[in-house]
Amino acid sequence: MDRGIKNQLAERLTKLLGLDHGGVSSGAGPGWALEEVGYAANSPTTAGLYRIRFTSGWNSLFVKVLSTYERWPMVHLLAEDFRAVALGTDLWRYEADVYLDGLSGSLPVGLRLPQVYCVEELDRDHLVMVVEDVETAPAPWDRERYGHAAELLGRLNARLTRNDALPASAVRTPGWLTRSMFSGFVERFALPPLLDPATWTHPLLAESDLRQDLADLADRVPALLDDLARRPQLMSHGDACPQNLLVPADQPDGFVAIDWTASGLVAAGDDLGQLLIGRAHSGELGVAELAELRELVIGRYHAGLVCEGRADIDEDDVRAGLDGSLIARNAFLSVPLDKLPEPLTDELAAMVAQRLQLTRYLVGLGAASLTA
Template sequence: MTMTLPTGLTDLVRASLGDPLAEIADQHAELLHHGPGSLSTASLHRVRGTTTDGVSWSFFVKSIHAINHSPWYAKMPEELRADAVANFPWRADADVYLARPSLPCGLRLPRMYRLDDLGDDRLVMWLEDVPVAPAAWDLDRYRAAALLLGHLAAARPVAGRSSAPREPLNRSLRHYCAGPVAGLFLPILRDPATWRHPLVARHADPLLRTDLLALAGRIDPLLDALDRLPHTLVHGDASPMNLLVPADGSAEFVAVDWGWPHPAAVGFDLGQLLVGRAHTGELDPADLPAVHEAIEAAYAAAAAGIADPGEISFGYVATLVLRSAWTAIPFELLGQEPTPELHDLFRKRAALARFIADLGRSVTAW
């Protein structure tokens, strides 16, 4: 895929280097993989080069769009499309970079050098390309991330709980469940042909479909229970891939790909922290229990001022189920050639689905 480089690239390079006289000697654009499941990311590129003085420069370029431009949109029932377009928070990431909110010590944002509005609900962000340290995601790193996410929640509480009919606090999650979950993911889960597919049948245990569909029957009660919890502003997609460990030591983590502009229940950010590396197959399913326990304890220690451990645990597990139970198995990959590598991914993802289903079965209404 060829990327058309913009006019004014020299100005961007000068701003990023802090050199008003820099001139570009060469430039390259590299298309980066972003996975088939994204609803709002159109493309990711790394645009890099050198100056005439031999200094290297680089940008991370992210193109985003409204959900109606996504390949998933055509698969959505027609009656759900207008609501999805109106409510899916496709530009949340860009809005955070524009607002530059205050973050806890140890957490920072990447710098956004330029935002191009292409019209028709399409944006292109020219971001700092953060050099990442070769840091392992061991339990200590998971704890450090969860601690900062807990501090983030504690620093941005939203007043009030929902105990009577009113506009729900967790509005984005309700729209997600009513739109993509109800219109795209649950029909796939309910289809017997899905579970007969060799990539699924070989690795999913016989009761997984039953347990996931039983959880689907609890979506509305879980949403109502979440409304009664303390709420905060959140990152929204705090997976390890979006918590970069900067090589220059400028922070513990650089938080990218913010994805949730509305208040969410305490514990919300822990779900993506748990499943992020499990989605890619990097986290062995056998390690899920230890990561789960470590991040919940660290977050609870940081967020103790706004919620008690029981509230945090319920908010974490309930939102994990509502966001991730239906997509734990990568159904979007069923059309690919069933290589040994793909079988291994499905094995790990089926184990992730089982882990989430078991957590969901244990959670009771708050």
């Protein structure tokens, strides 16, 4: 984010908070200071993340600055159909619209949004959100927590759909969102280097036989996408990984749902894919544990659907939605190609080995799903 927008942000926050500002820095100042928070550079509408630190009173608040797709340097690389939506709608402010609406009546007990203190435009291309900096409990993601999260996601998906509660910019065409994610990102950016034989000459990949299996799976994804579009459709969170389902210290048996990714109608069970893959990608969840949790979350998610009157959706539909999400969104993105240029270390070798094992599992899941 450029310095001009940072200054506008500081001025706007000064007026909002009514306190003297210590500056956009990591140092202390009178009243409060704004600290930058690192984030993944592949988020096209995130222009900055910050934490407000106070010298007295509240401990902190969280600040997120969103920008239009027009400001993203790589917007020209988006697939034509998605680029038209991104540039022609308010999709860029999707998360802010979720927070402003509050999803009243659609959030089941045990799941809430962060408290919102401010959503304001900085200019025509930027807006700022000031929200609760959720204090999290040091709670483990054990079987019960995964199961509870899955059940709440089932109830959430059913309620969002019944109430048509997502922002106007949410996708409401069955199959379009998952297909766009695959064709607009995976096919254009991930598959070419992943399937390049030269990639697999790297010392950490040379002994793997995954390349051809990934190529075979990629050829079969269009049939998978067709099947997902025919399955029962529900509105989703979009990125319901454990990292975005915070466990609050004041309610450790519940969750605070953050980072609402531009979403809409997807096959029932889609949100479970990110619930499972999040800690697998971070190296905290092994493949054997992921495989065991898969059946658990399918059953608990289905129980959530039944609680909300959606017994018409069966467990086979949920399983197809979960597996389809993992295959289309993650099977081709789990080999850490961005890490391969780094110097060879034991840590890098262990991480690549873990990701290859994860990819092998996802490829096997894809083969089984497409054969069934």
